[in-house]
Amino acid sequence: MAPDxxxxxxxxxxxxxxxxFAPLAGSGGPGREHEHLELRARWERVLGEAGWIGLGWPAPYGRxxxxxxxxxxxxxYARAGGPGRLSHIGEHLLAPTLIAHGTDEQRRRFLPPIARAEELWCQGYSEPEAGSDLANVQTRAVLDGGRWRITGQKVWTSLAHVADWCFVLARTDPSAPKKAGLSYLLVPMDQPGVQVRPIVQLTGTAEFNEVFFDDAVTDAGLVVGAPGDGWRVATGxxxxxxxxxxxxxxxAFAQELDAIVAxxxxxxxxxxxxxxxxxxxxWAGLQGLRHHALRTLSAAEPDPAGASVAKLLWAGWHQRLGELAMTVGGAAATVIEAAPYELTDAQRLFLFTxxxxxxxxxxxxxxxxIADRLLGRVQR
Structure with a gap:
């Protein structure tokens, strides 16, 4: 890395x-995704123009x-108070997936608009009966001539209300075993067959959504990997x-901790x-999160359970941080003072976590x- x-x-x-863009500093984080949406969209395009989107993509796609x-x-970015990223899902989830599993045509079509923040994405995985049990996906897609026709429901879809596209895990072969009958489809959101309903959270905001597909369509060529290979692509x-x-x-966690200490x-x-x-x-737990992340990212060989360990570590730590915020605030932290009854940062942190x-x-x-991939103790 260059020293400068x-x-x-x-x-x-x-x-x-x-x-x-000054009003964006510190905005748009968890529980605050509703803040400054139009201004944050313009900010994303400024980031794209400067080449900061797709920073880690390999050439010729990124820097x-x-x-x-x-x-x-x-x-x-976090130290400067950069706002919550609207292009995160396209940049950090879909784009690496297309680079690894997509066709040249798909990469040419979708990577440049993601890099310019001209098209925003959401993730169509979870369903009412298929959350952690993702292989139980029931949304169906049928190939009809040159198009896939998609029917079903997704839930907890972050930023679906502002997204232009959704990558959807759908069941395309109902007769196949759970994981074998799935396909990974790229679906435009702006069409009559797609309906988005926001879900109001404890914080009073609604960055999560239900998404209903009622005979929605996408082109036959917009399947990533082969039809039926969706499980491999989705887990990637x-x-x-x-x-x-x-x-x-x-x-950002460190900044939250600093505010609590203050x-x-x-x-x-x-x-x-x-x-x-x-x-x-x-403080000690946060150092552990950082060292685990750096060890995992710099490992010569992939860590089969490292991502799951990271999720366990930060989720529990962050939840305890929300509890600490309320402990420090004392009894007054449980009260919303006056109209317009906005939550304090500590209250929002506690509720969202x-x-x-x-x-x-x-x-x-x-x-x-972790037990399956690292310890081998799960009975199959």
């Missing part, structure tokens, strides 16, 4: 996260940045989900041995994966 790369990133952010450079970018996407961007997530200092709560012990434990151990792969499922 961190300075380059830091200077660019300082110069651009200002003026019309081919090293792991160290990608870590630096995500760290500096999940592996990319917990990549280098987690270092930026951890920087509040504890202002309230005199640091004099309470219990609170002081909890803060030290949170209740779901951390469920979304993105429930803790129980992650333990099964």
């Amino acid at each position: 790369f961190r300075d380059e990133v830091r200077q660019w952010l300082a110069e651009h996260l200002t003026g019309e 081919g940045a090293s792991i160290a450079e990608q870590v630096v970018f995500h760290e500096e 996407t999940l592996a990319f989900e917990r990549g280098v961007a987690t270092l930026g997530q951890q920087m 509040q504890a200092r202002d309230r005199g709560a640091l004099d309470d041995p219990l609170v002081a012990d909890l803060i030290v434990d949170a 209740r779901a951390d151990t469920i979304y993105g792969g429930a803790d129980e499922i992650q333990r099964n994966i």
Whole structure:
């Protein structure tokens, strides 16, 4: 990594996260995805113009940045208060999947608009009866001439209300065993057969959605991998989900912890041995998250259970951080003071983190994966 790369990133952010984009600082994080949607979409396009989207994609698709450079970018982005990313799902989930499993035609069609932030994506995996048990997907797709016709329901679909496209895991061969009958389809959202319904969360916001497909269509060529090979492609996407961007997530975690420490200092709560012990434990846990992520990302060989270990570590840690925020705030932290009855950052953190151990792969499922892939103790 060039020694001035961190300075380059830091200077660019300082110069651009200002003026019309100044209100974006610190916005759009978990539980706050509703903030400044139009302005954040313009910000994404500025990032794309500067080549910061697709930073780690190999040439000719991206800049081919090293792991160290990608870590630096995500760290500096979080340190500068960069807003929650609307293009995250396209950049970090779909694009690596297309690079690994897509056709040349699919890569030419979809990677440039993702890199320019001209097309936003969402992920069509979970269903009412197929969350952690993803192989139980019931959404159906039938090949009809030159198009797939898709019928079914997806749930907990992040950013579906702003997405232009969705990569959908659908059952294309009902007679095949669970994992063998699935296909990975690229589906346009702006069509009569797609309906999006926001799901209101504990925080009062709605970044998750239900998505209904009622004879929605997509071109026959927009299947990634072969028809029936969707399970392999979909699990490949999940592996990319917990990549280098987690270092930026951890920087955001550190900022949340810093805010809690500052509040504890202002309230005199640091004099309470219990609170002081909890803060030290949170700090130590955050260092563990970082070292695990760096070890996994820099490993010469893939770690078959590393991503699941990472999810277990950060979900539980972040949930405890939300509890710590309420402990530091005391009884007053349970009260919303006055109209318009907006949640405080601590209240939003506590409420949103209740779901951390469920979304993105429930803790129980992650333990099964670890047992299966690392310890070999799951009975088949």
